[in-house]
Amino acid sequence: MPKPKTKTKEKTMQIKTLLNYPIQATTGFTLLNKDQAKVRFPYGNRYDQELQITDIATLMRADIKQAKKEGLLPQGLKTSVRCKFYSGGCSIDIRVTDCGGVEFVNPYHIKYTRQFHDQLPSFLQPAHPGKKRFTQEGEAILHVxxxxxxxxxxxxxxxxxxxxxxxxxxxxxxxxxxxxxTRRQIKAAIQAGDYCRFIFTTATDWAETQA
Incomplete structure (x- = not known):
């Protein structure tokens, strides 16, 4: 008799998640929502008009390194911080190139869209496991x-x-x-029968299993 297939454990990582505005960490990072920024706090808490954009990018890299030391970001996280200059101004982009083993894509968002390809997950209720594109850990990484x-x-x-x-x-x-x-890997795992904790009974309802 063939041996029953063992389900792959769904990877999670306990990190300090700061998912509410404003962020106030021991490093002094503060993120304000757009309404607050416009009305009361138009400047970031480390804004300095003397800093050049390239200097700011260097400081951001140092801040990311410090945040990893303090447990605000995964130790294995890798990022790219790059500046661009153009006629209308300049930009600094932060790209996460490696999450250090943290599962950041929500597999149930993929599972839901595969099952109900004509539905928009954004209209699901907040508690629905297939609503969000990223996991809680993924959202925490972006938030910090x-x-x-x-x-x-x-x-x-x-x-x-x-x-x-x-x-x-x-x-x-x-x-x-x-x-x-990452999405390709998750789709292959779903096809193989993994990620069975939640099943979607209708386009809006779901059930939690013991798998």
């Missing part, structure tokens, strides 16, 4: 990195009048190649 990215910036933009005035543009994301490769 966004705090680091924003602390040297200022934002005096007024969206209502299409007026944009910031120290620098840019974003914080997982590297596209990393995410694509």
């Amino acid at each position: 990195l966004k705090a680091i990215h924003g602390q040297y910036n200022f934002d005096k933009s007024e969206m209502e009048t299409d007026y944009f005035h910031v120290n620098y543009y840019g974003d914080v994301t997982f590297d596209a190649a990393l995410e694509m490769d």
Whole structure:
């Protein structure tokens, strides 16, 4: 008789997740939401008009290293911090190129979209396991990195009048190649029968199993 297949354990990692605004870590990182930034706090808590963009990128790299030491980010995390200059200003982009073994893509988001390809997960209720694109650990990584990215910036933009005035543009994301490769691995695991903790009974309902 063939031996029953052993399910792959779903990887998780306990890291200090700071998922609510504002972020206040021992390093002093602070991330403000857009309304707060416009009305009360237009400047990041480490903004310095004397700093050049390349200097800020160097400081961000040091901040990321410090955040890993303090447990705010996974030890094995690898990032790329790059500057771009153009006629309308400049930008600093932070890309996560390696999560150090932390599962950052939500496998149940993939499982849901495969099963209900004509539905939009964004309309699911917050507690639905297939709603979010990233895991809680993945969101925490982005959240801390966004705090680091924003602390040297200022934002005096007024969206209502299409007026944009910031120290620098840019974003914080997982590297596209990393995410694509991770998604391929998860899809193969789902195809093999893994990730069975949650099953989707309808487009809006789900059940938790003992698998």
